Amino acid sequence: MLEVQDLCVELGGASVLRGITATFRPGTVTAICGPNGAGKSTLLAALAGLLPAASGKVLLDGEALSAIPARQRARAIGYLPQAGEVAWNLSVEALATLGRLPHGDSDIQAVHAALEATGMAGFAQRPIATLSGGEKARALLARVLASGPRWILADEPLAALDLGHQLAMLRHLRSAAQGGVGVVLVLHDLPLAMNHADHVLVLDGGALHASGPPEVALSPDTIGQVWKTRARWLGEPGTRALSIS
DSSP states (O other), X not given: OEEEEEEEEEETTEEEEEEEEEEEOTTOEEEEEOSTTSSHHHHHHHHTTSSOOSEEEEEETTEEGGGSOHHHHHHHEEEEOTTOOOSSOOBHHHXXXXXXXXXXXXXXXXXXXXXXXXXXXXXXXXXXGGSOHHHHXXXXXXXXXXXXXXXEEEESTTTTOOHHHHHHHHHHHHHHHHTXXXXXXXXXXXXXXXXXXXXXXXXXXXEEEEEESHHHXXXXXHHHXXXXXXXXXXXXXXXXXXXXX
């Protein structure tokens, strides 16, 4: 289990997160939503152990994340940053193999399984520089999957993808959750969060405004209060569309 308890984070002397308490469970997909500047990416980075807490705690299976050695954290948590960059023009297979670094091996079976899971097996020898934005996003996800993490934390993983690849990416992440992995996503697209997440956190101004199943956390009242727009949900569960005015 991954938890934050009364978490506060400061950046450059300014308070970015204030008193966040939430629990993330294995085998579920959690979406973190909110307007620009709400603190979504900051919360995800704190969950990954990349930002220190000014106060409060981040716990992994009841143990303070800051007390867990970096390599052990990297084995447990796979972090996919927004607009991830690759410093060298590696092949897709070599990039995915980097996911094995925390384990100190190059387990080719795990690498190939990750490439298959993301539909990138046919691109294994392609240099990263030759890939489209969507292909690169899937290659970066393959690197995360190759490490065999118990948690996948992804910041706007759908942003560079067209509709078809967005749905394919969500299927990959849902499959990981069905295998027991905890998946936490930062999402701007509220219908995708409504239709594909098990649980939603809504942040506003660095504070937790709502938490619960999507239909509760993303109610029209919450959308009106946080996003300052009138909204209503259309359609059936799993295929909801958002009408705004």
